[in-house]
Amino acid sequence: MEKPKKRINKNVVSKYVFVLSFLIVPIICFCVFYLAVNINSILLAFKVPAGEKWYYNFQYFLDVSSTVLPIFSSYLPNTLKFFAVECVLLLVSFVFSYFIYKKIPGYRFFRVMFFLPSVICATVLVMLYKKMIAVDGIVMVIYKMLTHAEAAPELLANSSTAMTVIMTYMLWVGFGPKILLIGGAMARLPEDVMEYGKLEGVGPIRELFTIILPMIWPTMSTMIIMIMTGIFTATGPILLFTEGAYNTTTLSYYIWTMVYGASSGSYPLASAVGLFFTCIGLPIVLIVRYICNRVDKGVSY
Amino acid sequence: MGKEKRIRLKSRSFTFGASSVVVFIVFAVYTATVLYALIWLLSNSFKTVPEWDVSKFSLPKDFLTSGSPFANYVSAWKELTIDGVGVPGMLINSLWYSAGGAFIGVWFCCMTAYVVAKYRFVGRNLIFSVAIVQMVLPIVGNLPAMYKMLNDLGITNSPLLLITNAGGLGGNFLIFYAMFKGVSDHYMEAARIDGAGHFAVFFHVMMPQVRPAMITLFIISFIGSWNDYMGPLLYLEDMPTLATGLMVFEKNMIYDVNYPVFFAGVVILVLLPLVLFAIFSDRMMTNVSIGGLKG
Numbered sequence: 332m333e334k335p336k337k338r339i340n341k342n343v344v345s346k347y348v349f350v351l352s353f354l355i356v357p358i359i360c361f362c363v364f365y366l367a368v369n370i371n372s373i374l375l376a377f378k379v380p381a382g383e384k385w386y387y388n389f390q391y392f393l394d395v396s397s398t399v400l401p402i403f404s405s406y407l408p409n410t411l412k413f414f415a416v417e418c419v420l421l422l423v424s425f426v427f428s429y430f431i432y433k434k435i436p437g438y439r440f441f442r443v444m445f446f447l448p449s450v451i452c453a454t455v456l457v458m459l460y461k462k463m464i465a466v467d468g469i470v471m472v473i474y475k476m477l478t479h480a481e482a483a484p485e486l487l488a489n490s491s492t493a494m495t496v497i498m499t500y501m502l503w504v505g506f507g508p509k510i511l512l513i514g515g516a517m518a519r520l521p522e523d524v525m526e527y528g529k530l531e532g533v534g535p536i537r538e539l540f541t542i543i544l545p546m547i548w549p550t551m552s553t554m555i556i557m558i559m560t561g562i563f564t565a566t567g568p569i570l571l572f573t574e575g576a577y578n579t580t581t582l583s584y585y586i587w588t589m590v591y592g593a594s595s596g597s598y599p600l601a602s603a604v605g606l607f608f609t610c611i612g613l614p615i616v617l618i619v620r621y622i623c624n625r626v627d628k629g630v631s632y
Numbered sequence: 633m634g635k636e637k638r639i640r641l642k643s644r645s646f647t648f649g650a651s652s653v654v655v656f657i658v659f660a661v662y663t664a665t666v667l668y669a670l671i672w673l674l675s676n677s678f679k680t681v682p683e684w685d686v687s688k689f690s691l692p693k694d695f696l697t698s699g700s701p702f703a704n705y706v707s708a709w710k711e712l713t714i715d716g717v718g719v720p721g722m723l724i725n726s727l728w729y730s731a732g733g734a735f736i737g738v739w740f741c742c743m744t745a746y747v748v749a750k751y752r753f754v755g756r757n758l759i760f761s762v763a764i765v766q767m768v769l770p771i772v773g774n775l776p777a778m779y780k781m782l783n784d785l786g787i788t789n790s791p792l793l794l795i796t797n798a799g800g801l802g803g804n805f806l807i808f809y810a811m812f813k814g815v816s817d818h819y820m821e822a823a824r825i826d827g828a829g830h831f832a833v834f835f836h837v838m839m840p841q842v843r844p845a846m847i848t849l850f851i852i853s854f855i856g857s858w859n860d861y862m863g864p865l866l867y868l869e870d871m872p873t874l875a876t877g878l879m880v881f882e883k884n885m886i887y888d889v890n891y892p893v894f895f896a897g898v899v900i901l902v903l904l905p906l907v908l909f910a911i912f913s914d915r916m917m918t919n920v921s922i923g924g925l926k927g
Contacts (some may be wrong), residue, residue: 348752349830353743357800360740364781364796365766373775437659443913444663450909451670451902452859454879458898459669467688469668499719503665511917518918535651560770570862570878586773591866598776605773612770620768 336413375602391603402585402604412494412583413565416501417558425551429539432517442514449507452618457571460500461487493577499568509554516550517543536612546626552623564607582608633870673902677704677895684892703895714877715870719897726858726873728791732832734853737804738846744800745808746834750820760809763801766775782867789870804849811842848915855905874901 377387395402415608427445431438448456464470464486471483497565528542544551566581573579575588583605589601676684678692678701693881695701708720717725748759782788787795816839823837839846860876878897882889909916 346751347753350747353747354759354800356798357740357744360795360798361762361801363785364778364799368781369774369775371769371781372774375777375780404791426894427655427659430652430659435652435656435659437656438697441659441663442917444666446913446917447666449691450855450859450905452875452905454859454861455673455898455902456669458882459673462688463669464670469672469689472689501678503662506662516919522842556768560768562770563771563772582772584640586775587862588781590776597774598780601776605771605775609770610770612772616768616770629724 351566372602373606374604375599377603378599380596392607394600395604395607401580403581406580406582406585407563409494409564410563410583412498413567413581414558414562415496416505416567417561417565420502420505420509421554424506425544426512426539427506428510428513428517429535429543431514432536432543444458445510446507448504452572453504456504457568460503461572464496476554477599487573488577490578493579495574497569497572497579500572501567512550512554513547515586520546530558541582547588548623548627552627555623556616556620560612561617562615563612581624639800650841671760673895673898674761676892677899679704681890681892696899703803704892705900708897708900709895711883711893712878714880715833716878717872719874719877719900722872722874722877725868725871726875729794729860729864729868729873730854730857732791732794733797733857734850736794737853738850740798741802741804741849742808742839743840746812746838747807749809749812750817752836760800763809764807767803767806769807778888779866780918788867799814803811803847804853807845808842811845812838815841848912851908851916858905 370396374387376391377389379388379390426471432440435441462468466483466485474480475483484492486496524540524542524546528538533542564583566583567579569575569579569581569584570587575584580588586601586605672689676688677693678695680692680694680698683690683692683694685761695703700706712719714722746757766805782793782796787793789863819837819841820833823833828836857924858873859875861879864871864873864876865879868876874897878894878901882894885894
């Protein structure tokens with residue numbers, strides 16, 4: 332009776348040794364670079380220096396809501412504009428993916444072209460985009476031809492147009508990954524369901540929204556949740572375009588400037604801003620996730 | 633169908649109606665803008681400075697008649713420097729940062745996903761739940777704490793920074809998890825009956841099943857890291873990559889920059905991702921998918 336018991340124990344031990352050997356590094360990294368970092372971030376948000384000592388209070392949160400006025404008058408609206416761009420990109424990508432799925436002439440080539448900007452460094456794309464919209468760039472040459480204007484406007488060096496220029500850039504380069512994921516989900520749809528719908532006289536719009544959308548809902552809902560997760564971190568490449576000038580600073584860029592080239596004395600305020608918006612964002616994401624799961628009809632194929 | 637022309641393409645039918653014409657035109661215009669930007673970059677990287685000064689839009693001519701058609705590329709390779717680091721140094725930094733980060737990130741995700749998907753042990757469900765929670769938590773502004781942590785550990789400006797990629801969770805974890813779940817346990821059991829140990833089963837039986845996805849995820853991660861400029865700018869100040877180096881170079885030399893040479897440097901930066909994309913585009917465009925985040 333003894334021998335089998337020993338063998339079982341040996342198997343269990345070897346299994347746990349194997350599992351631990353695979354998990355030990357990820358667990359340590361998770362504890363250090365995720366758990367500890369986020370706990371430190373929360374503590375940092377309450378840490379107020381007083382001489383050589385530190386006190387923990389809510390001073391920075393009062394600063395966030397009162398003294399750091401640009402956060403609500405400028406940084407937050409700018410962030411929400413980029414969030415809106417993400418939502419538009421998702422919707423347009425969904426429609427574009429449908430046409431690629433329906434094999435519009437040249438669809439393979441277009442799919443590659445939509446993804447191409449995702450392969451190229453943002454540093455390069457922004458530089459090229461800036462050259463195109465510069466006063467002597469191709470866009471302004473066409474603008475002057477069409478309007479017969481003598482001088483082209485400096486779109487990036489203008490507070491009323493800079494944000495629009497950056498948002499347009501985001502639309503220019505942002506389709507690739509979304510079309511890839513949505514198109515991938517559509518490509519796996521069973522052909523016979525589409526054929527059946529066609530025999531029933533289902534039109535393209537009904538096919539898209541009542542047949543395809545429910546069937547690819549797990550992919551769509553994940554993308555919606557991901558976009559919602561980034562509601563307060565949505566940003567364009569502000570550093571590459573304006574470095575925050577011309578009223579283009581977003582929350583993410585603001586926090587970045589509090590770290591890059593700044594003294595550690597600015598970290599607590601940056602952490603407080605982050606924690607403040609994390610607390611607002613969390614219930615929003617949970618509600619959206621709940622709604623997404625409720626909407627999911629659990630279509631299996 | 634009225635005036636609409638019906639085109640039959642394989643098993644999926646396509647109705648070439650008014651909406652499709654509009655979308656086709658939009659696609660064509662979009663493609664033209666992307667191609668124009670890249671062709672403009674390439675053509676200007678071959679121009680001489682006088683040619684660039686005369687016209688930003690003409691095609692280069694002098695490079696064919698001059699002794700060395702790739703003179704701008706040679707100059708970029710030798711002359712573009714940031715804090716004493718030239719293009720070769722930036723290239724090396726980009727390579728280790730991208731390849732190392734991608735390999736570590738994908739490898740640890742694969743290992744974590746394998747044991748969570750195929751083994752029953754205490755904490756297994758917790759790890760999966762953490763992976764989901766981590767993805768949906770809208771954390772804003774932990775950058776100062778991360779920067780402080782990495783500085784305290786002394787791993788900024790060092791290849792040791794790559795260890796931060798070994799977390800083993802995230803999107804890649806979920807992709808591998810779904811794949812390993814889809815592989816029948818019979819393969820494992822058959823190998824175990826034949827006397828294979830846990831490691832042998834993983835390396836010789838399970839790994840080959842996910843190798844195509846692993847290569848795809850590696851390439852996507854590699855390109856992502858290669859193009860990353862915010863991370864290296866913050867954590868690798870003394871070791872500029874090509875992405876950060878050329879960005880800083882352009883900002884520092886905005887009024888006195890030899891643009892054709894600079895564009896040649898930019899072409900060097902985009903060349904490797906474009907070559908990888910050209911080789912693996914089919915794999916990248918068909919192997920990537922995500923499911924739901926229930927759990």
